[in-house]
Amino acid sequence: MATILAVANQKGGVGKTTTVVNVAAFAALAGQRVLVVDNDPQGNASSVLAPDVEGPSIYGGAKPVSTAHSNLSCIVAGNDLLDREQVLAQSHDGRRALSSLLVQHQPHFDLILIDSPPNLTVLPTNALLAADYLLIPLQSEYFALEGLSQLLAYVDQLRITAQLQLRLAGILVTMFDPDIIMSHQVLAEIGKHFPNHIAPVPIPRDTSLAAAPSHSATITTYDPLCAGALAYLEATRWLLSLIKPS
Amino acid sequence: MATILAVANQKGGVGKTTTVVNVAAFAALAGQRVLVVDNDPQGNASSVLAPDVEGPSIYGGAKPVSTAHSNLSCIVAGNDLLDREQVLAQSHDGRRALSSLLVQHQPHFDLILIDSPPNLTVLPTNALLAADYLLIPLQSEYFALEGLSQLLAYVDQLRITAQLQLRLAGILVTMFDPDIIMSHQVLAEIGKHFPNHIAPVPIPRDTSLAAAPSHSATITTYDPLCAGALAYLEATRWLLSLIKPS
Numbered sequence: 001m002a003t004i005l006a007v008a009n010q011k012g013g014v015g016k017t018t019t020v021v022n023v024a025a026f027a028a029l030a031g032q033r034v035l036v037v038d039n040d041p042q043g044n045a046s047s048v049l050a051p052d053v054e055g056p057s058i059y060g061g062a063k064p065v066s067t068a069h070s071n072l073s074c075i076v077a078g079n080d081l082l083d084r085e086q087v088l089a090q091s092h093d094g095r096r097a098l099s100s101l102l103v104q105h106q107p108h109f110d111l112i113l114i115d116s117p118p119n120l121t122v123l124p125t126n127a128l129l130a131a132d133y134l135l136i137p138l139q140s141e142y143f144a145l146e147g148l149s150q151l152l153a154y155v156d157q158l159r160i161t162a163q164l165q166l167r168l169a170g171i172l173v174t175m176f177d178p179d180i181i182m183s184h185q186v187l188a189e190i191g192k193h194f195p196n197h198i199a200p201v202p203i204p205r206d207t208s209l210a211a212a213p214s215h216s217a218t219i220t221t222y223d224p225l226c227a228g229a230l231a232y233l234e235a236t237r238w239l240l241s242l243i244k245p246s
Numbered sequence: 247m248a249t250i251l252a253v254a255n256q257k258g259g260v261g262k263t264t265t266v267v268n269v270a271a272f273a274a275l276a277g278q279r280v281l282v283v284d285n286d287p288q289g290n291a292s293s294v295l296a297p298d299v300e301g302p303s304i305y306g307g308a309k310p311v312s313t314a315h316s317n318l319s320c321i322v323a324g325n326d327l328l329d330r331e332q333v334l335a336q337s338h339d340g341r342r343a344l345s346s347l348l349v350q351h352q353p354h355f356d357l358i359l360i361d362s363p364p365n366l367t368v369l370p371t372n373a374l375l376a377a378d379y380l381l382i383p384l385q386s387e388y389f390a391l392e393g394l395s396q397l398l399a400y401v402d403q404l405r406i407t408a409q410l411q412l413r414l415a416g417i418l419v420t421m422f423d424p425d426i427i428m429s430h431q432v433l434a435e436i437g438k439h440f441p442n443h444i445a446p447v448p449i450p451r452d453t454s455l456a457a458a459p460s461h462s463a464t465i466t467t468y469d470p471l472c473a474g475a476l477a478y479l480e481a482t483r484w485l486l487s488l489i490k491p492s
């Protein structure tokens with residue numbers, strides 16, 4: 001049965017999609033059968049993993065499609081996710097739609113990664129309620145730090161109102177720049193408050209990570225020896241040891 | 247009567263809040279009576295302009311508070327915006343709530359800037375339906391470019407379904423790094439497709455712009471002579487010449 005990982009943070013541009021596609025690629029290289037579910041109307045993960053696939057989202061019946069990577073499939077965001085969001089927001093059990101839709105896929109995969117949009121509306125809530133674990137990418141900047149307590153408060157609220165089972169896998173600091181004081185301050189702050197949950201290595205700011213998507217590529221095929229690739233390899237090792245301890 | 251400017255882009259982390267607070271600060275320096283409305287549950291603009299203000303959002307009755315800058319007031323995001331979002335999403339005319347709430351403030355200001363969250367749900371829709379103009383900050387990266395057509399398609403849809411009157415003020419390229427090829431590619435792409443709407447000068451990547459918020463400061467007080475400050479001064483001149491041609 002697949003372990004389901006939600007990658008979420010309502011702060012925008014912190015590296016959610018970059019983390020999903022690159023952790024997925026390294027996990028697939030390591031032999032995990034991986035499924036990425038693009039739950040973000042922007043469809044950024046889909047444009048990396050399955051750029052030419054049209055059609056609906058998972059809520060509209062989309063099935064996994066293969067990608068350029070063996071062991072890695074993707075359910076695309078499709079063209080209906082914005083409309084679906086409004087319907088889900090108004091329907092009685094709209095927050096659990098994703099959880100029931102993933103049941104059919106769990107036997108065929110080892111790891112399911114869900115990319116979320118930057119908010120706390122019904123789509124990310126679906127991901128949180130469907131997942132076993134939560135990974136929080138956190139940009140090493142001031143605003144991102146501010147948003148962390150709001151995200152954790154929202155998760156705690158769901159534990160009470162929606163019997164959320166999710167465990168925090170960890171916090172992955174992203175876009176770390178050793179020349180910027182703030183980067184070190186954020187890393188130190190997270191290390192102090194979440195010593196048992198911080199990833200051992202931050203992801204450095206690396207232009208190859210930003211360039212790979214324009215070639216519809218993950219870092220493992222675009223620039224597998226760059227600093228960003230090394231950091232995502234280490235992050236994937238850390239993550240799998242936490243959530244797939246087999 | 248105040249001109250209302252929505253600063254929006256559903257792509258996360260592209261510099262919406264940084265643009266709102268710094269354009270507001272320069273416009274206030276130039277003598278415009280400026281109001282910033284924080285319409286984003288993250289409350290990042292509020293933490294820069296009115297860090298110690300508690301209470302509700304504009305939808306909960308919040309009034310303008312003064313800031314460290316003369317001529318610049320702020321209506322904070324408050325602590326109820328997440329809940330309000332759900333209520334607005336389900337109520338009949340929830341998309342026009344902000345427009346009617348701003349009527350009372352327009353006589354007292356020259357310029358109202360609305361910061362929006364990174365999505366296309368009911369909160370940004372409120373901003374679009376309340377505004378006279380739209381300013382789109384666009385990070386000079388691949389994913390941000392992808393999202394632009396989705397945003398413009400959504401605006402066009404609102405013209406038909408909601409009689410939207412909004413005009414596009416322009417596109418402001420942000421976090422421009424002359425050493426990165428992608429930055430130049432994005433700038434060239436926008437210049438080609440939107441020659442009449444692109445800001446004359448991109449905002450450079452500048453660590454002072456990212457550091458200022460941790461001191462609850464805009465760039466005009468934190469580091470007024472840095473490259474980022476110069477670029478936001480020029481962007482404000484360009485913008486005011488478009489939307490306040492008096």
Ligand SMILES: Nc1ncnc2c1ncn2[C@@H]1O[C@H](COP(=O)(O)OP(=O)(O)OP(=O)(O)O)[C@@H](O)[C@H]1O
Pocket residue numbers: 011012013014015016017018019040042044116117118174175176203204205206207209210211213228256257258259364387388389390
């Ligand atoms: N470590 C990194 N170094 C350099 N650029 C990066 C890095 N991680 C992500 N980026 C770039 O930064 C931008 C934001 O990253 P990304 O889109 O993955 O964030 P996100 O959290 O998924 O955004 P959104 O909130 O819009 O979904 C993208 O253009 C991406 O290519």
Ligand SMILES: Nc1ncnc2c1ncn2[C@@H]1O[C@H](COP(=O)(O)OP(=O)(O)OP(=O)(O)O)[C@@H](O)[C@H]1O
Pocket residue numbers: 010011012013118141142143144257258259260261262263264265286288290362363364420421422449450451452453455456457459474
């Ligand atoms: N020109 C710049 N140079 C360097 N850093 C910048 C620049 N503009 C913004 N930043 C930083 O990049 C991050 C994203 O910017 P900002 O928060 O303003 O974007 P946003 O679009 O408002 O994000 P969100 O989608 O979450 O609302 C912030 O940490 C900010 O301080």
Ligand SMILES: [Mg+2]
Pocket residue numbers: 016017018040044115116117
């Ligand atoms: Mg994303």
Ligand SMILES: [Mg+2]
Pocket residue numbers: 262263264286290361362363
């Ligand atoms: Mg913002």
